[in-house]
Amino acid sequence: MPQLPLIEPNTALFLDFDGTLADLAPRPELVQVEPELVGTLRALYERLDGALAIISGRPIVELDHFLQPLTLPAAGVHGAEFRTDGGQMSKIPAPGLDPLIPHLEALVHAYPGLRLERKSVAVAIHFRAVPELEGLVHAAVTDVMRHAVGLEALPGKMVVEIKPAGVDKGDAIAAFMKAPPFAQRLPVFAGDDVTDEAGFAAVRKLGGLGVLVGQRQTMASVSVTGPAALRCWLHRSARALDSAAHEQPVAAQSTAAPAAPTTTS
Structure with missing residues (x-):
C-alpha cells in the first residue's frame, strides 16, 4: 500500500x-x-x-x-x-429489540465467558474472552433473529451486534x-x-x-x-x-x- x-x-x-x-x-x-x-x-x-x-x-x-x-x-x-x-442529535429507533433480550441473556448466563452489552438502540454479544464460542454465538443470533423486523446482525472483531437495519x-x-x-x-x-x-x-x-x-x-x-x-x-x-x-x-x-x-x- x-x-x-x-x-x-x-x-x-x-x-x-x-x-x-x-x-x-x-x-x-x-x-x-x-x-x-x-x-x-x-x-x-x-x-x-x-x-x-x-x-x-x-x-x-x-x-x-x-x-x-x-x-x-x-x-x-x-x-x-x-x-x-x-x-443537534438524532436517533433511529430499534423496533423489536426488547423481545430478543431474554434469549440473549440466557445465552450469556449459560456461558459466563460471553458478555452482553446493551446500547441505546442496539445490543452486542462479545466473545473476546472465549473465541472458541464464535460459532455458537453466530448460531444463537441467527436463531433469535428469525422473526425480528427492522433489525440486522453485524459481525465484528470478537463480537456480533444486533442493530437497526439499513x-x-x-x-x-x-x-x-x-x-x-x-x-x-x-x-x-x-x-x-x-x-x-x-x-x-x-x-x-x-x-x-x-x-x-x-x-x-x-x-x-x-x-x-x-x-x-x-x-x-x-x-x-x-x-x-x-x-x-x-x-x-x-x-x-x-x-x-x-x-x-x-x-x-
Missing part, C-alpha cells in the same frame, strides 16, 4: 474509536485514552474548521465520556445515532459530507474493523482516502500497523497544520513587502 500522507487543511476527517484511536481492551469500559490524544483532536478540529467527526459502534454518550471535555460531531451505534457540528458507517459519512463544514472537502476515514468497510467504500466513492488500522483484506487505500501508529500520524498532522497556520501571516507579509516600492516608483 502507498504511504499515508499528512492531513491537509481541506480534509474532512472521520475516525473510528475502538481499535483506531484507542487500543482494544478485554471489555469496552476498560479502554484507555492516551492523554495527548484529546489535545490533538481539539487542535485538528480547530484547524479543519470543525470538519472532524467520530464514527463508532459505541453510543455517542460513551464517546463523550472517553474524549471529555470534547463534544465532537459524531455518529454512534454505526450511524443509528447522529450528532451534527451544531450539537444504517452503517458509510451512510453516516455520506450524510456528514452533504453539509458544512464537511461538504466540498476531501474525506479521510480511519478504522480497523470489518464494520468499517462501509466507511472505506463511502470515502472511496467520494474520491477520498480510507486508512486501515491493522492488516487484512480491505477496501481502504492505505494502512498503518496499529492504533499507536494512527495516533502518531494524527499528532504529526496536527503539528504540521498548526505550523502552517502560524507561517501564513509571515509569508503574506514577506510577499507584500517587495511590492510596495514598485507601486510608488
Whole structure:
C-alpha cells in the first residue's frame, strides 16, 4: 500500500474509536485514552474548521465520556445515532429489540465467558474472552433473529451486534459530507474493523482516502500497523497544520513587502 500522507487543511476527517484511536481492551469500559490524544483532536478540529467527526459502534454518550471535555460531531451505534457540528442529535429507533433480550441473556448466563452489552438502540454479544464460542454465538443470533423486523446482525472483531437495519458507517459519512463544514472537502476515514468497510467504500466513492488500522483484506487505500501508529500520524498532522497556520501571516507579509516600492516608483 502507498504511504499515508499528512492531513491537509481541506480534509474532512472521520475516525473510528475502538481499535483506531484507542487500543482494544478485554471489555469496552476498560479502554484507555492516551492523554495527548484529546489535545490533538481539539487542535485538528480547530484547524479543519470543525470538519472532524467520530464514527463508532459505541453510543455517542460513551464517546463523550472517553474524549471529555470534547463534544465532537459524531455518529454512534454505526450511524443509528447522529450528532451534527451544531450539537443537534438524532436517533433511529430499534423496533423489536426488547423481545430478543431474554434469549440473549440466557445465552450469556449459560456461558459466563460471553458478555452482553446493551446500547441505546442496539445490543452486542462479545466473545473476546472465549473465541472458541464464535460459532455458537453466530448460531444463537441467527436463531433469535428469525422473526425480528427492522433489525440486522453485524459481525465484528470478537463480537456480533444486533442493530437497526439499513444504517452503517458509510451512510453516516455520506450524510456528514452533504453539509458544512464537511461538504466540498476531501474525506479521510480511519478504522480497523470489518464494520468499517462501509466507511472505506463511502470515502472511496467520494474520491477520498480510507486508512486501515491493522492488516487484512480491505477496501481502504492505505494502512498503518496499529492504533499507536494512527495516533502518531494524527499528532504529526496536527503539528504540521498548526505550523502552517502560524507561517501564513509571515509569508503574506514577506510577499507584500517587495511590492510596495514598485507601486510608488
